[in-house]
Amino acid sequence: MTFRYPLLLAVAVAVGVGLFVAYHLLQRRRAAALAAAGLAPARPRGGRLRRHLPPLLMLGALVLLFLGVARPQATVPVPRASGTVILAFDVSNSMGATDVTPTRLGAAQSTAATFVRSQPDTVDVGVVAFGQGALTTQLPSNDHDSTVAAINRLTVAGGTSLGQAILASLSAIVGQPVSLPDAEAGEPPPDLGYWRSATIVLLTDGEDTGGPDALAAAELAATAGVHIETVGVGTVEGATIEVEGFQMATALNEELLAQVAEATAGSYHRAQDAQSLGGVYDSLDLRITVEDKLVELTGAAVGIALFLLTIGGLLMITWFGRIL
Structure with a gap:
């Protein structure tokens, strides 16, 4: 334990010693005065403990109050989530489908931003946008405001390469x-x-239109100890989108996403609406570490002091019908 104001600690100790010495001298003077008058001191039922306990409790409380002024501090182990999370967003044209409100990409962006804002600064979050290629738009960082800004800038265009998404996430x-x-x-x-301690969250409808083999990339991630959580955004029934004047049908491809997750001991999650997307983030298995943190104990000292004052006062009233 340390004290922010150690000089005040010396004052608290001096005050405490002074109060107990004064109490002892007061009791001796009282006994001597009674003896000089030919009177015996009162012997309450319970003996010496009952006579001295209430005032000693109150004196101890006063010492704790003075101790609190010295601002005691202690280093305690605090469990915190930590690690690195890469949010890999599919920004292909199919993510503009409206089978998830407002769009597949829009729902993924909204819930991802909420997840990022809720993380402590011990969790680094990065953003990868992928279509036919992949681009790291935000390196892993505890600057969560910048991460949210990167998420909000994403727009749809082009095809999809799950393999390229995994490789870009590993690079980050x-x-x-x-x-x-x-x-x-x-x-x-x-x-x-x-x-x-690293996790890749792959947010996509699972339609892989080319590029590096997704399962081979997932196996490479597994050798590095990285888990991939795949999130299927969309519905199995699918929707129709318009690309450059042509209409295209797009539906959720769950089989490939489940295989990618399984290759890294991760999990596949279906997210057919924003609510289920939010539940995916709640289930992420972030590493829990123990971090030493300096905690101020002033509140605890004051709380104990008030408790002792209350108990001492109640005992004085109950046993002697007065406080002093």
Whole structure:
């Protein structure tokens, strides 16, 4: 335990010692005065404890009040969520479908912004936007206002590459470009390190129109200890969208999303509306760490002091019919 104002601690100790010495001298003077008058001191039922307990409780309370002025502090372990979360948003044309209100992308943006704002500064959140390619629009950071701004800037365009989304998310996590090894040339997978506190949240309707193999990219993430939570945004029945004057049908592809999540020991979640999307974020398994935090104990000292004053006063009234 430490004190913000240690000089006041010395004052509190001096006051405490002075009060107890004064109480002791007062009791001796009272006993001597009674003896000089030929009287015996009153012996309340319960003996010495009953006679001295109430005033000692009140004196102890006064010492704690003086101690509180010194602002006591202690370092205590505090559990907090921590880690890195990459929100990978599908921004392909199909995410403009209105089978989820207001659109698939709009619902994903709204609930993601709420999730980011609710995170402590021990959680770094990054944003990846992917269509046929992928672009990191916000590196993992505890600057959550910037992350929310990056989410709100997203707009729909182009096709979809789930594999490219996973590779770009891994690049943001490890801090270097990540690509799949050339299997035909016998190239070994890259050493990305181990990132067990990192999670990729893939928000998409699951329609993969090309690019690197999504399952191979997911297996690469698994070797780095990264979990992928896939979120299927849309409905199985689907909707019709208009792209460059042509109408196209688009529906949720759950099978591929479930396989990608399973490859990394993650989970697939269906989000057919904004409410179920919010539930997905609540279920994210963020790592819990213990962090030492300096906590002020002034409130506790004052609270205990008031409790002792109350008990001492009640005992004085009950046993002696007075407070002093």
